[in-house]
Amino acid sequence: MIPQRLLAVFAIAVLLGACGQEGPPRPDTMPAGAPPPVEEDAPPAEDEPDPPAPPIEEDDPPEPPPPAFELPSGWHGAPGALLPGSSTVKGSTGVTDPSVIVPEMVFPMAEGPAFANSQIFGQGGGGYAGGQWPGPGGSENDPRNFDYPWTDNFCEVRLDAKHATDLCPGGKAHKGQDLRPKTCENAVHWLVAPEDGWISHVGSISVNIMGAESGMKYKFLHVQMPVPDWVKTGAPVTQGQPFALASDLLSASSRATTVHVHFEIHGAAEVDGALHSGALPPYTSLVESYLDLIDANPAMAEPVAQPSQDKCLTPQ
Numbered sequence: 682m683i684p685q686r687l688l689a690v691f692a693i694a695v696l697l698g699a700c701g702q703e704g705p706p707r708p709d710t711m712p713a714g715a716p717p718p719v720e721e722d723a724p725p726a727e728d729e730p731d732p733p734a735p736p737i738e739e740d741d742p743p744e745p746p747p748p749a750f751e752l753p754s755g756w757h758g759a760p761g762a763l764l765p766g767s768s769t770v771k772g773s774t775g776v777t778d779p780s781v782i783v784p785e786m787v788f789p790m791a792e793g794p795a796f797a798n799s800q801i802f803g804q805g806g807g808g809y810a811g812g813q814w815p816g817p818g819g820s821e822n823d824p825r826n827f828d829y830p831w832t833d834n835f836c837e838v839r840l841d842a843k844h845a846t847d848l849c850p851g852g853k854a855h856k857g858q859d860l861r862p863k864t865c866e867n868a869v870h871w872l873v874a875p876e877d878g879w880i881s882h883v884g885s886i887s888v889n890i891m892g893a894e895s896g897m898k899y900k901f902l903h904v905q906m907p908v909p910d911w912v913k914t915g916a917p918v919t920q921g922q923p924f925a926l927a928s929d930l931l932s933a934s935s936r937a938t939t940v941h942v943h944f945e946i947h948g949a950a951e952v953d954g955a956l957h958s959g960a961l962p963p964y965t966s967l968v969e970s971y972l973d974l975i976d977a978n979p980a981m982a983e984p985v986a987q988p989s990q991d992k993c994l995t996p997q
């Protein structure tokens with residue numbers, strides 16, 4: 682006589698099999714070349730049958746490896762939040778409009794990490810106007826200059842006529858954003874074209890690029906000279922194409938600044954609800970394009986150890 686419990690288990694097994702959820706695959710559904718299912722001898726009637734096997738759980742797809750480094754929360758200051766005491770009208774903010782002027786541009790350096798911050802008000806900076814706007818002093822190659830957070834310095838103090846702008850309190854300002862590359866080393870960090878376009882000017886330590894899509898002009902100052910031979914006025918560039926190296930040139934014959942690029946965007950755009958033309962605030966476009974760079978290359982976000990300060994302080 683068959684125990685009732687065994688009958689019940691048998692009935693469940695038949696039902697599950699009918700639903701196609703249990704048991705080995707039928708020969709007509711098996712993939713070509715697969716071995717036939719192994720037939721097991723039926724257990725003697727007096728034995729307890731094995732319980733039905735639990736449903737086979739499909740393996741989850743493997744998790745992607747975690748990025749080597751993630752941008753810390755607060756990795757960049759807000760647009761217009763200058764370092765204290767660094768604006769032309771002390772205590773004023775810069776351009777706080779969060780809109781991105783050129784969403785189509787790529788970050789103008791080939792590699793990260795990179796650091797938007799101030800030269801003359803960062804570590805080692807001497808400030809402006811003979812101490813009327815004092816800097817913190819110290820070493821220009823201080824690791825804090827090569828670390829987050831980023832700081833907007835578009836409306837940083839400048840007082841000469843060529844720095845006139847109607848976007849900053851006081852009517853004169855820096856009009857660009859300083860970007861330090863990942864290390865203080867001279868002439869090793871490539872600058873790249875923010876978008877397709879052409880070289881529109883090559884100066885004594887500057888290169889300008891016209892963007893074909895946006896109509897914006899990008900100005901790069903403190904580039905290593907000489908630039909590559911092909912970098913001539915009118916030469917076409919493609920987005921992301923390296924065209925010059927970041928350097929510490931302050932003029933054609935003076936390396937009196939630190940390795941960085943002064944980056945400007947010129948054109949016409951609405952800022953704070955009004956149309957402006959001339960130098961436009963680049964900070965938010967740099968934040969957006971840097972996020973794109975880091976999304977594609979997470980390991981590029983991580984600050985790196987600086988070479989010895991002596992090495993970087995020696996003109997090369």
Ligand SMILES: [Zn+2]
Pocket residue numbers: 855857858859942943944
């Ligand atoms: Zn600058």
